[in-house]
Amino acid sequence: MKDLYSGLIRIHVLYHACEEGIFGLGIIRELRKHGYRIGPGTIYPLLHGMEKRGLLRSSFAWIDGRRRKVYYGTRTGKSALEEAKRKVRELTNEIFADE
Numbered sequence: 891m892k893d894l895y896s897g898l899i900r901i902h903v904l905y906h907a908c909e910e911g912i913f914g915l916g917i918i919r920e921l922r923k924h925g926y927r928i929g930p931g932t933i934y935p936l937l938h939g940m941e942k943r944g945l946l947r948s949s950f951a952w953i954d955g956r957r958r959k960v961y962y963g964t965r966t967g968k969s970a971l972e973e974a975k976r977k978v979r980e981l982t983n984e985i986f987a988d989e
């Protein structure tokens with residue numbers, strides 16, 4: 891079941907990284923609000939993987955007195971997000987067509 895949502899989670903992460911930048915614990919909390927229970931053991935490898943693929947870049951920043959690694963969407967990440975948004979819209983239109 892987890893596999894079914896992994897793409898949605900990635901798109902969600904990419905969206906927030908492109909909007910305002912994210913750090914591990916912050917995005918864990920954000921995803922929890924949306925009903926996804928994801929721990930550090932999943933989110934950190936996911937962020938590293940997305941950075942390695944050029945979708946995200948990171949830099950250190952102080953947030954609430956703690957040094958955090960903050961991830962932002964790259965230009966590649968932003969165009970991947972635009973493409974993903976088109977796909978999400980298309981899927982949404984289809985699966986809600988008869989409702």
Ligand SMILES: [Zn+2]
Nearest residue numbers: 902906920924
């Ligand atoms: Zn969100």
